[in-house]
Amino acid sequence: MKIDYKKLRILFFPVLLPLYLFISCSGTTEDPLITDPPVEETGNEWVIYEVYPGLFTEKNVFNEVASRLDDLEKLHINVIWIMPVYEQGELKAIGSPYCIKDYKKLNDDYGTMNEFKSLVTNAHAKGMKVILDWVANHTSWDNNWIENKSWYTQDTNGNIVSPPGMNWNDVADLNYANSQMRLEMINAMKYWITETGIDGYRCDYAEGVPGDFWEDAIQELKAIKGDDLLMLAEGGNTNLFSYGFDMVYGWDFAYKLQDLYSGKTTVKSIFDTHQKEYQGVPEGKQRMRYITNHDMASEHSPLQAYKGEKGALSAFVIAATMGGSPMIYSSQEIGYPSALSFFGFREIDWESNISYFDQYRMIMDIYTSSEALRKGELKSYDNTGKVISFLRKSNNEKVLIMVNTSDQVQETKIPIEFAHEKGKDLTNQSTETLPSILTLQPFQFKIWQL
Template structure:
């Protein structure tokens, strides 16, 4: 009887163990998809589009972005930046995608690793690069790394801290004096290049992470892949470029263009900021120019509010796109969303808004993409109290941009060296002759190319 009982218990244990293994198979990442023949654009040729997954589509996921690739490509975009796709921490959570629970998984809210691989493959087939938002400064409190307290910044009592100088209660600050943590961070970055064929990273809060780590990470990535990865620093430290970044943010330009359109600064001040920002940028590197991004549209206001409506938003974009640097468009900007766009919650964009505005963005960005004059030409600026005017010249070819920054009609006196010159409107193909005066409507802009 005892032997029978032992056999029965053993059999029951075997059945239960087998069921457990079947019901909970080990996690296996899908194999990478076959690579698509594709060339990452040179830094100066980038037109970047930022995607908030929770806003871009009704489904709020990676598949929704894949379905929108043709529309994105029609803008002249050749790089998309995905906001963080990783599982979000649940401890002290505000549901921010910048609170990363696991650096090497896709948040089920957004889909699967295969969905990401498919997006990247489809994007590459359309000539579009994909870069991921990388959060290196901090993790969620329930990230498994928290089991290594020495990987984090701690106070005098040994307690792990939030990032100093912030009120970011949902995240724990990483300690870059710890070499083991550094290597784990770099290993996670390599994972996405290897597994999803990612084309680079936009590095969040880059000013808060030490220079020598960024240098170490960039050197490691260069040695890891033959791809010329796109590395974008969210910051404006000059040492980002020597650390290996290709681009960083034009925060000073963004703040100054707001002042110009609000009437608290002159066009000449914008020229000064443009020069000061670009003077120290090495050859082959660029500043990222924008009139909004996810932070500004969530916490500040959208361009429709900041720049006083559709005409003002387009006028500001004409300056940001054509004055210099690499242009960034944030999803919803091109259709003139007025309400703030959150990224802690889902808020799908109404893509039926302002189709005329979207058409203009398409024309602006397509002309920008095709114009070596704008990207490579020497720039001349012209002073006026209300009108931003600058000219790009490459050999004998020129592009002239004139923007009324006021919400009022302006009779603009044409600068002497532009008197009686003939042009073609780059957006309409209309012939334009500049006489002594140019009557500009509120926030009117003209983008002209030489005949």
């Protein structure tokens, strides 16, 4: 389900740090400003791929997804998140996969239980976790649970209602004051782990469910799966980590990145948002970082949001390398040009843009082979223009990333500490001397190992 976190952003005033003048192309002489203190990224090294089954085929979806595991392995994916695979409701329904009729039954169009189990087994053989989308806030109106009226939220006249204020009229809101419903929900979540061996859940609208339920559910699931359990929350608040979630969305970062490419915000705001999202994140936990997901892609493709293939690729470089756990939504790696609704089927030709896929593969090769990019400190440089510049540093490695976020040629100064130093361009493995003035073509990016 879509939540407009953009509207829910909380305004904040960053802590003012001592300022030095930025070396501009007009002739100032000081070093570029480091805008924030180092932020060290820690935690497991997840690379997520979101699967919408409706983009694969109208029948035998699980087999089709399994046939793409080799390609996903080339992207270094180690977590496959599959959007809801359960039987969908029909009463008052509008075709949403988040309208669940039966939590323990597969959507017949997607395949059989044996085919799903085979997909999980094959993914595990490649070192990939499989997590399912879980919809705990509501059910369809024809879910069998509806017979237990007390399991649902009711108005003053005793009528079951949809989730208040969300305009989701195709679903009925669950009542978490009812202990029986809670137990049955946890029982259903246990079912897929014990029956199919999946590794956890991406939890839809996690902030629409009481935190103490998530605490109970995650504790119960860990009793089965142990530390191998992976729980991802759709939400923005850091308190979700305290309930036991391992990873939480980076909603603000994704929207801020789109704003940057549309000219609505500045490079500095990206750094500020990154720092804000990581305040209060416990050690070992992560934000999920992305340039699109099923909600965003239903409005516009990455090519539309970031001004073409080159723009979308450059935005992904920022999202994947600044920090957090990178996520790729099925279709972005081949540069699908238009919006993709997740209501119904639209079969994708996964071989339609191999050269673009290879560029994603190159970026993920760089990311996964670099200790600094996966878990190093972040140092950002204040650039009042259109080029975003930052350093990721670990004990053994430094990586400097510079990205032109505009469709115009840009000149910018290399941070003075690295000007005229030797660096290895990780996009082509060549060694070069970094200039003092860097010219970047529209949406060009540079990734140097120093």
